[in-house]
Amino acid sequence: MARDAEKTRQKILEAATKEFSQKGISGARVDNIAAEAGCNKAMLYLYYGNKTQLFKAVFDNMVGSLVNAVPFNVDNLPEYAGQLFDYYQEHPETLRLNTWRRMEKDTAEMVSPLEAKSMKNKVECIKKSQEEKKLPNFLSAEDLLLLVIKISTIGSDDSPEGNMPLRPRKDIRKLVVDTVRRLILNSNETSD
Amino acid sequence: MARDAEKTRQKILEAATKEFSQKGISGARVDNIAAEAGCNKAMLYLYYGNKTQLFKAVFDNMVGSLVNAVPFNVDNLPEYAGQLFDYYQEHPETLRLNTWRRMEKDTAEMVSPLEAKSMKNKVECIKKSQEEKKLPNFLSAEDLLLLVIKISTIGSDDSPEGNMPLRPRKDIRKLVVDTVRRLILNSNETSD
Numbered sequence: 001m002a003r004d005a006e007k008t009r010q011k012i013l014e015a016a017t018k019e020f021s022q023k024g025i026s027g028a029r030v031d032n033i034a035a036e037a038g039c040n041k042a043m044l045y046l047y048y049g050n051k052t053q054l055f056k057a058v059f060d061n062m063v064g065s066l067v068n069a070v071p072f073n074v075d076n077l078p079e080y081a082g083q084l085f086d087y088y089q090e091h092p093e094t095l096r097l098n099t100w101r102r103m104e105k106d107t108a109e110m111v112s113p114l115e116a117k118s119m120k121n122k123v124e125c126i127k128k129s130q131e132e133k134k135l136p137n138f139l140s141a142e143d144l145l146l147l148v149i150k151i152s153t154i155g156s157d158d159s160p161e162g163n164m165p166l167r168p169r170k171d172i173r174k175l176v177v178d179t180v181r182r183l184i185l186n187s188n189e190t191s192d
Numbered sequence: 193m194a195r196d197a198e199k200t201r202q203k204i205l206e207a208a209t210k211e212f213s214q215k216g217i218s219g220a221r222v223d224n225i226a227a228e229a230g231c232n233k234a235m236l237y238l239y240y241g242n243k244t245q246l247f248k249a250v251f252d253n254m255v256g257s258l259v260n261a262v263p264f265n266v267d268n269l270p271e272y273a274g275q276l277f278d279y280y281q282e283h284p285e286t287l288r289l290n291t292w293r294r295m296e297k298d299t300a301e302m303v304s305p306l307e308a309k310s311m312k313n314k315v316e317c318i319k320k321s322q323e324e325k326k327l328p329n330f331l332s333a334e335d336l337l338l339l340v341i342k343i344s345t346i347g348s349d350d351s352p353e354g355n356m357p358l359r360p361r362k363d364i365r366k367l368v369v370d371t372v373r374r375l376i377l378n379s380n381e382t383s384d
Binding site for chain 2: 024026027096099100103138139143146147150151153154175178179182183
């Protein structure tokens, strides 16, 4: 019985990830999610609460998959950026879920505990590397991490006039990796 | 009469910018736009066609405002990035409209002629500067432009784990400008 419950919860999560990723929070239909998961709405509400709470569960689950699949590698940030880029390309729901959250909700009210914890750990790793002079100090640990992640979203996320012309994915990956490498070049010529 | 028509068209555009920016393409209600603009739906359809065509008009108008307000400055890309950052912060509808387009439509089918033209001009300016050795060649003109624009969206657009902690806007602006400066440092130490 417990195993069946776990299986149903997992099916709901998968169906909800698909529905939210495609249509966003307000566009998603709980009926569709229940039908796709093969359960009834009452059970869905019992397991996950309301639609917003279900979205939060989906989001946390997505962050869990991401941090498992792409372990942080403070000793090779360019390669970490390359792997993050690959993951975003192969799992478009990752950035889509994040974007819907930003577009539809106040992000501060929708914080993912796992996301916050993972960010904190990464920042601490970078700080330690900076203290050991393995990474440059011209940026704070927070800023360096932010830039690495931002650059990794190239080709998966865009701004007007920044929309990518079609080009081979391997070329974009090289751009991502080379830029992060350039960014952390341990040189003194910087800033002001 | 011609002036009244122009005024009505402008009011529709403003109301539509607000509605699309808030709710996206499928979420926007043409009734709301007509009511806010003080005209009837028939007139709106007469001027702008269907909802998708109205969105395209709004998008092109947004790009026009952006390129007018932030002229491209190939001789000072860090400062250009800073001004672009300011503009995104002060006109959140810019990135929101772009994001809705990406989330809801096939971007290739929704190309803005003004956006394409503006990108082409900027790339040509960068190429010329690279030929004159005023800008480094370690990146193609297209890639350099893409990175500058991408970095300028920091703080206005995000990825999971890349969500900005709250901090003063001037600090983020400095990060944007310094990073672009670092990126175009005319040095030889790069890549592989």
